[in-house]
Amino acid sequence: MTHSTAAFHRRALLRLGALALLPTGLAAAMAQEAPAGAAPRLKLATITTGFATGGSADVTARLLADHLRGRHAETVIVDNRVGASGRLAVEHVKSGPPDGSSLLVSPSGMMVLFPHIYRNLRYDPMKDVVPVTPLARFPFVLAISERVPTDVRTLAQFIAWCKANPKEASFGSPGAGTSAHFSGILLGRLAGMDFTHAAYRGMAPLVQDLMGGQIAAGVLTPADALPLMSSGRLRLIATTGTQRFRFLPAVPTYAESGFPDIVIEESYSLYAPAGVPAEMVASLAQSTHQMLALPQTQARFAQMGLEVAPQSPARFRADLQALHTRWGEIVRTSGFTPTD
Secondary structure (H helix, E strand, O other): OOHHHHHHHHHHHHHHHHHHHOOHHHHHHOOOOOOOOOOOOEEEEEEEEOOOOOOHHHHHHHHHHHHHEOOOEEEEEEEEOOOHHHHHHHHHHHOOOOOOOEEEEEEOHHHHOHHHHEOOOOOOOOOOEEEEEEEEEEEOEEEEOOOOOOOOOOHHHHHHHHHHOOOOOEEEEOOOOOHHHHHHHHHHHHHOOOOEEEEOOOHHHHHHHHHOOOOOEEEEOHHHHHHHHHHOOOEEEEEOOOOOOOOOOOOOEOOOOOOOOOOOEEEEEEEEEOOOOHHHHHHHHHHHHHHHOOHHHHHHHHHOOOEEOOOOHHHHHHHHHHHHHHHHHHHHHHOOOOEO
């Protein structure tokens, strides 16, 4: 045996001995490592999301799982923990091991809005999870139904109609306390009109009532609004984005229509439990950004009305903190009563 070969075997034995001293689960996770200088490659990682299979949050999580498989971990699976408006998923991941094996794909509203509308939220988004990167972003869309006269085509005209018909001035959202709900509250307050809210159990029943003319208006996601445009039964009159949404170029923003304070963009983002090493957070962000740069990823997101939205972990954390403060003020001035 040559000197170099013997040295190699000694290093291998030392490595195995070190692994034997680690807790069983961690030793197994680190048994296969990425190249030198990279974060350890895990045997198994789980991406949890709080929404049902087939929805845009779930599809986003599965695209990420496919990309991270073989990069971040040998096996990456998606766990749909549906319930409590997605809060169960956050609660589950916050208690996960801080080794990169437990990840979360969640709308940002659960981190920046929910702390202000639930008294007994069982997680602290500023302490219990680590922001990695946004994946995809989208604005909300104000749609009006056939219940509103066909000559009403702009936000100004709709506001005038609502003031002239206060008993008809109502809007639906996919749930009380959601970002979509508060976009309608803001419109009513800033436009000086009574704008009655109807909370639905998700987007599907809201779309059904809009298409049937059972309610005057609804706040939709692009994923729900885009397939309905060709029907001619809904008119899309405003979006909540910072600029016109590229999939709805003919629809002005609220800011363009005279309401610069109604700027609300939601995002599906990647998080990890608190305590995950900064090197692993950076590695996850880098791998995710590589996925977001792929044309096939952007095309799949476009089908769902989503735009890629990569950010560094530091920038993402700063934006979340700013949004957390902003939503606190919005909720306080809206008169919304926090629930349990």
